[in-house]
Amino acid sequence: MFLQLSLFPPQASTNAAEVDLIYVMMVLLCGAVAFAVIAAMIYMGIKYRRTPENLVGADIHGSTALEIVWSIIPFFIVMGIFAWGTSLYFKLEIPPANSMEIFVTGKQWMWKIQHMNGRREINNLHVPIGRPVKLTMASEDVIHSFYVPAFRVKADVVPGRYATMWFEATQTGTFHLFCAEYCGTEHSRMIGSVTVMDAADYEAWLTTGNPSPVEIAAGTAGPASGSAGGASVVQGAAGAAASPVQAGAALFQEKACATCHITTPGGIGPILVGVPGSEVELASGDKVLADDAYLRESILTPLAKVVKGYPPAMPTFGGQLTEEQVMSLIAYIKSLGTSQSAQAHQ
């Protein structure tokens, strides 16, 4: 039993080894400090124990020199650790420009995942090995947290905004997925797995379509239909579910976005082609980056940021669209054309 006890989860992402390294260095450093202090105390406790020859302590007040030394040295050591940890943090948090996107929606008490070709899954995320994957995540209710110990990352998924997380898997296999932010009764059940596959296997898996009734019954995947909002799944070719882009295109017409956001100048709303990733000037004079969060906000609370030169006329779609539907609209808008230079910030 004890021989099977490991101390580390599998190192299954490009950053996992450095996280483990900083951890091991800290264990050694802090262990050494703790050992030194405890050993010194044991030694002094025994050497200077009370005996009839040693009834009162020496007249020692302190030592300013020593105080300075043992303040300055720890200070520089912790600043060094801080610097290393911060550089690792930037690597963990900023996704590479060519990351493959996957949408994730968290809700009590499951993770709903949608790949960009429309393939859906519940609680089991399939990804290819050796490619950076960026998750764009939203919550439908309370705060959740998407945590994959084997990749050494998590991100809190806060309702009302997007959370992003990225990783590049380095090992095939199946790894734990946990919700790491307490979210109610079945928080412990909001778990699943990340399955890393070879590139070819992943492509094959992607195109097998959404799960069959057999898979649904076996509990290995969830229903293919949309979330609480009654959104239907648009069927694409060969019975596979629509990709987010296709679903977004359909919604764009269904919700009458196309009425104001025409593709030629003179519309009531701005042209959307080329907007994602660009810098937008607002009526207030401020300039903002049109990232995913901006696009989401513009759909749900359009009056928060009105684009310069346009009237504050867009109705809000808050309460009318699920997070998945918003993600699909954003995917569609991006498919019209994005601003290349700002890709890395997304």
Place this chain on the structure above:
Amino acid sequence: MESNERRVTYLNAGHTVKSWLLTVDHKRICILYMISITVMFVIGGLMASAIRAELLTPAGDLLSSDTYNKAFTLHGIVMVFFFLIPSIPATMGNFLIPLMIGAKDVAFPKINLLSWYVYLTGATIALVATATGGLDTGWTLYTPYSTAYATTNVVLPATGIFITGFSSILTGFNFIVTIHKMRAPGLTWFRLPLFIWAMYATSLVMVLGTPVVAITILMAILDRCGFGIFDPTAGGDPVLFQHLFWFYSHPAVYIMILPAMGVISEIIPAFTRKKIFGYGFIAASSLAIAIIGFLVWGHHLFTTTQSMYAAVVFSVLTFAVAVPSAVKTFNWAATLYKGSVSFESPMIFALGFMGLFLIGGLTGLFLAILGLDMHVQDTYFVVAHFHYIMVGGAIMGYMGGLHYWWPKISGRIYPELPAKAAALLIFVGFNGTFFPQFIAGYLGMPRRYHYYPPEYQVLNVLSTMGAGILAVGYMLPFFYFMWSLRHGEEAGKNPWGVLGLEWTLDSPPHPHNFHETPIITSEPYDYPEMAREFGEHAGHGTVEAAHV
């Protein structure tokens, strides 16, 4: 020397219920608080036992998920708000501050009594909330779960916590004024015992921080009734709650640890018969911790991935706040050098504190590392870290202080052998309970899980076994302290033979403490001066040396 039976003490001056419930004597108020917080500790401990029993097996087979979630919520709320935060300040702070500064009482004795009634009111409301269904949001009450989704009693326990917060504010305010205005002649700031410095820093945090959590709780209660401050569907921000909550709750952990550090700073000179090493630096570090402690709250929000640059600022400040704590630890250890070290039970608790606080504090550094926190945040690594500080640190400090000053408070000596046994059982049981949790956390086991994947079972079993030993260690003192009240030897003024103004008084003290206002002419812990004046054997069985 008059025996306790014939002497008037604060314990026997009035036997009626009214004389206790309407007392304005700071020493009686200490006893009132001590009884109340002990009851709350037992409740919190029962919750902990339920949690550890459930976690013996991977399946959720002992309690329902809802019950488990309520158990860990209540455990946190009771232990933080109703035990740890009042613990040392409301008991030893109340008892000792006037004694250590040569005063008859605190500045506002009636407000002192009021603070206890406010505490009781809040605690009662929280217990009623528990009995009528409980709360399952976690002690951190994160929105929007707590404000828009939880189906349990949120408003009632939140109200209880809100009210009890005022007990903290009143106590802190009382202590600040007392320390400023009521010191005996000659007692300058740099002649104050370090326990007073610690209590002063703690009181600053209590007074400045608690109002923020009070208002935050009020806002959450408003949201529960339909406002949208933290509700994203109404344009509100759930993470704003976290900022406001942790703005208090991080300094709150310093409210819990600073008094314990003050106790250690008293015990170590007493049981090494030596001046504490670096008095000025220890005093200054208490203030530094209190101030910088207000600037680090964002480290609880690292994984909310809001602003990377804000995270960087909070990370560097969190590392900075570790330095004064390290300075204290080195100073305490250095006091042993060329001391005359004895190992009575208060010293065992103090040494235990040092070992556990070292590990707890160092593991805080792990969490301050941004690149590492992404992995271990919200896992058992965090749970282990804060229990090392709050239980291994703060509660060891409380126990050490309780043992050190028990003869003064009760007039009785407790039996030493069971006390040493308790200290050892607590030390071993504590490590057994919480060290495996560091490992489980790094392996990815999330916190607040009712059931878990089977590969974490071995570590959980180890943890529960440790908890069993720890529970025995905590139960022992209750028995031998109660035994000592009837059968313990009478303590006399200075049973430990140590320096300190409180040890010049009878045990238990007269209601008015000092018959004459003392005049202070020397620094604290001046054992070399004691040896010079009274000879090396001074303090061993004699009383004169307690105040040079």
